[in-house]
Each structure stands twice: as structure tokens, then as C-alpha cells.
Amino acid sequence: QVQLVESGGGVVQPGGSLRLSCAASGFTFSSYHMHWVRQAPGKGLEWVAFILFYGSHEYYADSVKGRFTISRDSSKDTVYLQMNSLRPEDTAIYYCVKDSGAWAFDQWGQGTLVTVSS
Amino acid sequence: QSALTQPPSASGSPGQSATISCTGTSSDVGGYNYVSWYQQHPGKAPKLMIYEVTKRPSGVPDRFSGSKSGNTASLTVSGLQAEDEADYYCSSYAGNNTWVFGGGTKLTVL
Numbered sequence: 141q142v143q144l145v146e147s148g149g150g151v152v153q154p155g156g157s158l159r160l161s162c163a164a165s166g167f168t169f170s171s172y173h174m175h176w177v178r179q180a181p182g183k184g185l186e187w188v189a190f191i192l193f194y195g196s197h198e199y200y201a202d203s204v205k206g207r208f209t210i211s212r213d214s215s216k217d218t219v220y221l222q223m224n225s226l227r228p229e230d231t232a233i234y235y236c237v238k239d240s241g242a243w244a245f246d247q248w249g250q251g252t253l254v255t256v257s258s
Numbered sequence: 259q260s261a262l263t264q265p266p267s268a269s270g271s272p273g274q275s276a277t278i279s280c281t282g283t284s285s286d287v288g289g290y291n292y293v294s295w296y297q298q299h300p301g302k303a304p305k306l307m308i309y310e311v312t313k314r315p316s317g318v319p320d321r322f323s324g325s326k327s328g329n330t331a332s333l334t335v336s337g338l339q340a341e342d343e344a345d346y347y348c349s350s351y352a353g354n355n356t357w358v359f360g361g362g363t364k365l366t367v368l
Contacts, residue, residue, distance in 0.1 A: 175357075184261070185296070185304065185347050187357040199355040237304060243351040244294035244309035251303060 142166040144236045145152045149252030152226055156256070160221040162249055164234030169217040170194075173239035176210060178232035179251075188234070189221060203232045204230075226256045262287065262294075262348055262360035269366040270338045278363045280331045280348030286358055288329035290347060292351035295324060295333045298362075299344045335365070343367045 148160040155171040160176070176188040189210040190199045200212045209222040219236060240246035263281040270276035280287065280295075282298035287293055293311045306315050308324035312333060321336045331350070335342050348360040 177359075183345070184362040185349075185359040187349070187359060190355055192355075197355070201356070205309075214277050240306070240309060242313075243290075243292040243357070244306055245296070245304070245349070246306045246309070246315065248303040248305070 142238065144238065144247060144249035146234065146236050146252040147211075149234065149254045149258060154226060154256055155223070156226050157224045158222070158226065158254060160234055160236075160252060160254070162219045162221075164217045164236075164238070167238070169212075170214040170233045171236060172241065174210075174212060174219045175237040175245060176219075177237050177248075178230075178254075179234045179235070180191045180229075184231075185193050186232075190239075191219065201254065207252060223254070224234065226254075228256050230254065231256050240253040260358070262350060262358055263361035263364045264346075266361070267364045267366065269368055270335075272340065273337050274367060275336045275337055276338060277332050277334045277336060278348075278365065279347055280333070280350075280360045282329050282331075282350055282358070284329060286350040286352040287326065287331050289353065290351045291326070293324065293326055293331040293364060294349045295322075296347045296349065297342075297344045298347065299354045306349065338367050340367050 143165045191210045207225045212219045235251045236249040237245040238247040298304040304331040
């Protein structure tokens with residue numbers, strides 16, 4: 141079955157950096173687009189970033205553009221989220237999500253918590 | 259990239275129906291047939307319930323149905339059961355490879 145396992149979350153000071161990883165299994169990773177979606181504590185879902193299956197194009201929410209970078213390594217079946225210049229408002233659970241092929245989010249990881257605080 | 263508008267809460271008695279609305283603009287909900295709905299129980303990851311406005315993934319009960327009219331999409335849960343109590347989020351493709359979510363609706367089964 142499909143598994144998405146995030147790692148790399150933790151506590152970081154404002155202005156700091158963190159790199160999240162998501163190891164995928166149970167499907168042909170190189171054939172699917174991937175997303176990152178986040179959820180601040182007690183709040184709703186927010187789409188963060190998207191990368192095409194062939195990895196050459198990335199897209200971002202305005203709130204993270206210029207600070208976050210999504211990438212993927214099909215040799216490792218892994219997608220990454222490099223987060224720089226972190227702000228307290230970036231505090232959230234970050235979910236790695238597989239695109240269904242029909243512009244929907246059909247498989248979700250368990251999430252990894254990022255806390256930005258001094 | 260403004261969030262879609264959902265009511266904060268909805269409710270219904272067991273066996274009855276509940277409908278949750280999701281209002282966007284012609285740049286998202288009204289412009290594409292790529293509206294999806296997600297169910298999230300406390301402490302769990304979201305689960306896809308409806309995609310492409312009306313389609314149900316394998317394993318989702320047919321008690322869940324979706325529709326759209328203009329800039330507003332709706333999720334209807336028929337024959338409410340206790341396990342349907344959860345938060346529900348709508349999402350829409352918003353063009354240029356971007357997506358937007360609604361603020362979420364807490365569904366209570368009375």
C-alpha cells in the first residue's frame with residue numbers, strides 16, 4: 141500500500157532553516173506529482189508547494205515563495221522541502237501528499253511538526 | 259490565493275443528511291471541475307472523500323456526494339453515522355499549478 145513518511149521536523153529559531161524529507165513507497169514515485177500541505181495548530185489546511193513528476197517545475201503558495209524550495213529525487217523515491225528564513229507563522233504540521241493525477245490530494249503522510257520559536 | 263469560504267459548523271441527526279458549502283470565485287471553484295473534499299478526524303491526516311466535484315475514490319461510502327453550481331461547491335453526507343463526525347475541508351485547483359483550501363467545517367452528528 142502507499143506510504144509517505146515525513147521526517148526532519150523540529151524546533152527552529154525565527155530566521156532559521158529546516159529541511160523536510162518524505163520517503164515514498166507502494167507506488168511508482170516517478171510517475172506522480174507531489175505536494176506539501178501544512179496545518180497550523182488548531183487551524184485549517186494550507187497548500188504550500190507542488191512539484192511535477194519529472195521534477196523540473198515547482199510552484200508555491202505566495203506565503204512561502206522565495207523562502208521554500210520543493211525538490212525530489214526519484215532514485216531515492218523522496219521529496220524534500222527546504223525551508224529558509226522561517227517565521228513564527230510557519231509553525232505547523234507539514235504533510236507530504238501524493239497528487240491523484242486529477243488535481244486532488246489522494247494520499248497523505250502522517251505529518252511532521254515544525255515549530256518556529258525563540 | 260484567498261481561502262475558499264466554508265461554514266464553521268454543520269450538524270445533523272443520525273440517519274439524516276447534512277450539506278456543507280464551499281464558496282470560491284470564477285478563478286477557482288467556478289473555473290475548474292477540480293473541487294475535492296477531505297475528511298479529517300482529530301489527530302489524523304486528512305482523507306480524500308470526493309474529487310473532480312462528484313467522484314468518489316474506491317472505499318468511500320456512497321453516502322458521500324458532491325456537486326457544484328457556479329462558484330459554490332457542496333458536499334452532502336446522507337444517512338449520517340457517528341463516525342462521520344469530523345472536520346471537512348474543500349479544495350479547488352486555482353490555475354497556474356496552485357491550489358486553495360477552504361477554512362474547514364466541523365460536522366457534528368447530534
